[in-house]
Amino acid sequence: MTTTDRAWWRDAVVYQVYVRSFADSDGDGIGDLAGLSERLDHLTRLGVDGLWLNPCYPSPGADHGYDVADYMDIDARYGGLPAYDALLAEAHRRGLRVLMDLVPNHCSVEHAWFVAALEAQPGSPERERFIFRTGREDGAAPPNNWRSVFGGPAWTRVEGTDQWYLHSFDPCQPDFNWRNPEVAEYFDKVLRFWFDRGVDGIRIDVAHMLVKHADLPDWMFPPDGESDYNGHAQNQPEVHEVFRRWRALADAYGRDLTLVGEIWVPTVTDLAAYLRPDELPQAFYFDLLMCPWDAGAFQASVSRGIAEIATTGATVTWTLANHDVHRAVTRFGLRAAEPPHSADPVGNIARARGDVDVARGLRRARAALLLLLALPGSAYLYQGEELGLPEVLDLPDDARQDPIWFRSGGTEHGRDGCRVPLPWRAGGPSFGFGPGPRSWLPQPAWYAEHAVEDQWRTEHSTLRLYADALASRKALADDLADRDLRWLDVPGRPDVLAYQRGELICVTIFGEQPFSPPTTWGRILLASAPPHAGQLAGESAAWLKPAGS
Ligand code: GLC
Ligand code: MG
Numbered sequence: 001m002t003t004t005d006r007a008w009w010r011d012a013v014v015y016q017v018y019v020r021s022f023a024d025s026d027g028d029g030i031g032d033l034a035g036l037s038e039r040l041d042h043l044t045r046l047g048v049d050g051l052w053l054n055p056c057y058p059s060p061g062a063d064h065g066y067d068v069a070d071y072m073d074i075d076a077r078y079g080g081l082p083a084y085d086a087l088l089a090e091a092h093r094r095g096l097r098v099l100m101d102l103v104p105n106h107c108s109v110e111h112a113w114f115v116a117a118l119e120a121q122p123g124s125p126e127r128e129r130f131i132f133r134t135g136r137e138d139g140a141a142p143p144n145n146w147r148s149v150f151g152g153p154a155w156t157r158v159e160g161t162d163q164w165y166l167h168s169f170d171p172c173q174p175d176f177n178w179r180n181p182e183v184a185e186y187f188d189k190v191l192r193f194w195f196d197r198g199v200d201g202i203r204i205d206v207a208h209m210l211v212k213h214a215d216l217p218d219w220m221f222p223p224d225g226e227s228d229y230n231g232h233a234q235n236q237p238e239v240h241e242v243f244r245r246w247r248a249l250a251d252a253y254g255r256d257l258t259l260v261g262e263i264w265v266p267t268v269t270d271l272a273a274y275l276r277p278d279e280l281p282q283a284f285y286f287d288l289l290m291c292p293w294d295a296g297a298f299q300a301s302v303s304r305g306i307a308e309i310a311t312t313g314a315t316v317t318w319t320l321a322n323h324d325v326h327r328a329v330t331r332f333g334l335r336a337a338e339p340p341h342s343a344d345p346v347g348n349i350a351r352a353r354g355d356v357d358v359a360r361g362l363r364r365a366r367a368a369l370l371l372l373l374a375l376p377g378s379a380y381l382y383q384g385e386e387l388g389l390p391e392v393l394d395l396p397d398d399a400r401q402d403p404i405w406f407r408s409g410g411t412e413h414g415r416d417g418c419r420v421p422l423p424w425r426a427g428g429p430s431f432g433f434g435p436g437p438r439s440w441l442p443q444p445a446w447y448a449e450h451a452v453e454d455q456w457r458t459e460h461s462t463l464r465l466y467a468d469a470l471a472s473r474k475a476l477a478d479d480l481a482d483r484d485l486r487w488l489d490v491p492g493r494p495d496v497l498a499y500q501r502g503e504l505i506c507v508t509i510f511g512e513q514p515f516s517p518p519t520t521w522g523r524i525l526l527a528s529a530p531p532h533a534g535q536l537a538g539e540s541a542a543w544l545k546p547a548g549s
Contacts, residue, residue, distance in 0.1 A: 007256040009201065009282060009378055010315045011477070012049040013470060014099065016382045018323045019056050019078060020064060021421040021441070024434025031421060033074070033083035035434065037090050039424075042452060046386060046463075047470035050097030052203050052260075054323060056084070060110050062172035063403050064419075065101075066205060067108035071190040088198050097200035099260070104187050104242075105209045106173040114174050122163050129183060130174050131166035133216065138162065145218045146233055151343040151407035154233070166216075168209055168233060170403040178210045178242065191249055201250075201258030207243070207274065207283070208263045211236040235265050243279040258282055260317060260380075264346060268308040275314040282317045282378065285309070289320055290349050293332050293364055295497040295510040299487065302375065302499075306485060315377035320368055322382050325350035327418050328368060330391035333361020342412050347404070353393060353413065360539065362388050366465055366528035367508050367541035371497070373469050374506035374543060376485055381466075384422055387450040388462030392417040392441075399442050416441055423447040426454055465528060472526055472543065476504055505544045512538035522546035 023035030033056065043051065055065035056078040065075075074084045091098050107114060113129050120126035122134075133143035135155075139162020142155035148169055155164040156171040166175045176183045194202065213232035243259070250257040261283035265271050268287060274280050285305045291297045305316045320328045325346070337352035365388065372379055395416055402414030421439040424432030426448040430439040455463035473480075479502045488498040488505065495511030498521075505522070509515045514535045517524075521544045524531055529540035536542050 007258070007281065008049065008097065009256065009258040009260075011376070011481075012097070012378045013047075013373070013473070014050045014052050014097070014378065014380045015043055015046070015048040016052045016054070016322060016380055018054045018383055018419055020054075021419050021433075021439075022383055023422070023424065024430070024436060024439070025079075027434050027436030028077070029430070029434065029436045029438055029440045030077055031433070032077065033079040033087045037083070037087045040090060040094060040096070043096065044094050045456070046467050047474060048096070048381065050099060050200065051091060052099040052380065053101060055101045055103055055205075060108055060172065062108070062170050064401070066103050067106070067110075067170065067173045068103050069108045069110040070112075071102075071107075071187075072193045085197070092198070098198075099201045099203055099258070100194050100199050101205060102187075102190065102194075102202045103205040104176065104178075105206045106167065106169060106175045109172050109174060117165075117174075118158065122161075125182075128180050129177055131177050131212065131216075132158075132163050133166070134162050135164045139164075144216050146216075147219075147343060148407065149344050150404045151409075151412065166212070168206070170407065172403075175212070176210070178212075179214065179238070184242065184245065188245070188249060191246060195250065195253055195257060199257075200255075201260065201281075204259060204261045204280070206234075206264075207261035207280070208239065208265050209234045210242055211239040235270060240273065240276075240279060243274060247278055247280065260284065268304050272308045272312050272314075275309060275312040277313055281314065283314075284319050284322075284380065285316045286319070286346075288318060288372075289322075289325065290346070293510060295495050295508070298371065298508070298510075299497055302485070303487075306376065309377075316375070317378050317380065318372050318375055319380040319382075320365075320372060321385050321418075322380070323419055324415055325418065326352070327382075327389055327391040328365040328385060329358060329361040329388060330356050330393070331361070332364035332368070333357045333359075333390070341408075342404075343408065344404075347412060351413075351415070356390065356393070358390050361390060362462070363529060363537075363539040366462060367539060369466065370469060370526065370528050370541035370543060371506060371508045373473050374480075374499075374501060374504060376480070376483065376501065382418070384418075386463050386466040387422070387452065387455060389422075389447075389450055392420045392444055394444075395420070395441065401441070420444075420447070423451045424453060426451040460530065465526075468526055469543075476502075479503060503545050506541065507536065507544065508541040509536055509538055514538055517542070517544060520546075 020031045022031045023039045024031050025034035057068045058070045058075045059065045074081050117126045142153050146154035148154045157164050258281045261280045263283045274283050287301045291301045309316050333356045335355045337354045340348040342348045400416050402416045404414030420441045421433040429437050433439045455461035483502040485499045490496040498507040516535050525543045527542040529537040
């Protein structure tokens with residue numbers, strides 16, 4: 001058995017910290033690393049194994065840190081490298097792993113390389129680090145028809161010239177040219193910088209997008225067939241070489257570092273290709289996050305994920321939320337979605353808007369947590385989901401900051417609503433987020449109902465459910481290790497999904513009717529809603545175990 005077979009990340013629960021919105025120590029309204037360090041008690045009490053920090057490098061903040069100006073430093077707003085080292089030491093002292101977020105597809109227009117590229121001539125080595133091309137129509141039109149994920153063209157013209165540069169996202173985020181070996185060498189240095197400093201792994205931003213088709217051909221939209229929208233801008237065969245190189249680099253440290261890819265590709269087979277034994281240890285399984293609230297759909301998605309990813313020897317990395325999608329409570333509570341509005345197919349599903357039944361969404365999100373945490377593999381939670389926070393759908397327009405909002409000309413609201421700073425207390429100017437008068441995004445009055453302090457004190461709160469589920473998962477770890485999942489028959493109730501691992505049974509009731517589990521399933525260890533006389537509530541989930549075991 002290699003160390004990798006038992007690596008910590010194979011079944012770890014990692015908590016995603018959107019640093020700007022977690023806790024503010026200095027009162028400037030922006031979360032920071034000292035704020036996070038002060039609040040680590042919350043996370044140890046919650047019972048997670050590690051943290052993934054969203055990017056906190058120096059950045060002008062056009063995409064809140066996903067536009068990196070310097071990959072080997074920490075932004076002064078977050079406390080600089082000293083605050084980072086202090087956080088890392090304190091997290092490690094508590095046994096928490098720390099993952100950085102690396103953004104290798106693009107940097108910021110303020111990165112020294114891009115500044116130099118703009119000053120240099122077409123065809124120069126400085127420009128070769130990015131993707132510059134001559135525009136069509138004598139330079140007046142973009143070099144091809146690619147669209148930015150955030151809306152609008154994927155090219156911006158260098159003022160007063162016939163040259164354009166490619167940006168898959170915002171114009172402030174120029175794409176690197178990964179066909180240039182200098183880029184790969186630079187990122188080796190970046191990885192070593194953070195691994196040498198002691199991080200336990202990295203999350204790789206849009207890992208599937210690094211390499212583009214060498215000819216940058218137009219996307220075709222055949223009237224009667226599948227369009228190859230994005231097919232040339234992502235998932236190119238050469239991208240796998242990058243990750244083989246990174247895996248070798250990481251493994252050489254001999255301490256089970258992880259690399260977890262953010263990979264949006266059309267099929268799970270495509271995803272599994274990134275998880276081959278010499279490539280990425282982990283990649284998010286987003287399929288479940290896009291799944292409607294339906295027993296059959298969940299069963300199919302879970303089965304598909306396990307079957308495809310098992311072929312690689314990796315485990316599935318489950319998740320139901322992150323900083324790019326609407327919160328699960330809101331997605332599960334949506335009564336009817338408004339018509340599609342996004343340039344990004346993911347946006348149309350995972351950020352659908354409309355009228356929301358929050359109470360129902362919360363019941364379902366609590367159930368989904370138990371379904372998720374008993375599955376084999378690792379799980380990533382997004383800050384605030386442990387508080388049962390719904391999406392803030394009604395931020396005032398003038399408060400919105402997501403580049404998606406601006407690039408879409410205000411037709412797509414974007415991702416600010418899941419990034420509103422956390423409520424720690426029911427009162428105070430920013431609900432305990434920080435000592436300042438306000439937070440960088442306004443918090444709605446109803447945030448008071450979700451405050452951390454109150455939820456720790458309240459039995460059956462969503463926070464207590466999360467902590468109980470994580471504690472039970474830990475207690476069951478030895479029983480569950482290496483146990484495959486087996487679906488159980490539930491005659492006459494197609495809305496009830498049950499599976500068994502070892503002796504543990506996890507049952508989820510998708511419909512509204514209560515459900516009486518057969519006595520052979522044993523006693524209820526944990527339920528997302530209080531059971532009545534042995535009956536589980538509709539839209540709830542439970543873990544059961546035979547008596548005496
Ligand atoms: C990823 C990030 C997202 C960011 C984008 C561009 O999808 O998760 O937040 O805007 O990449 O870096
Ligand atoms: Mg601050």
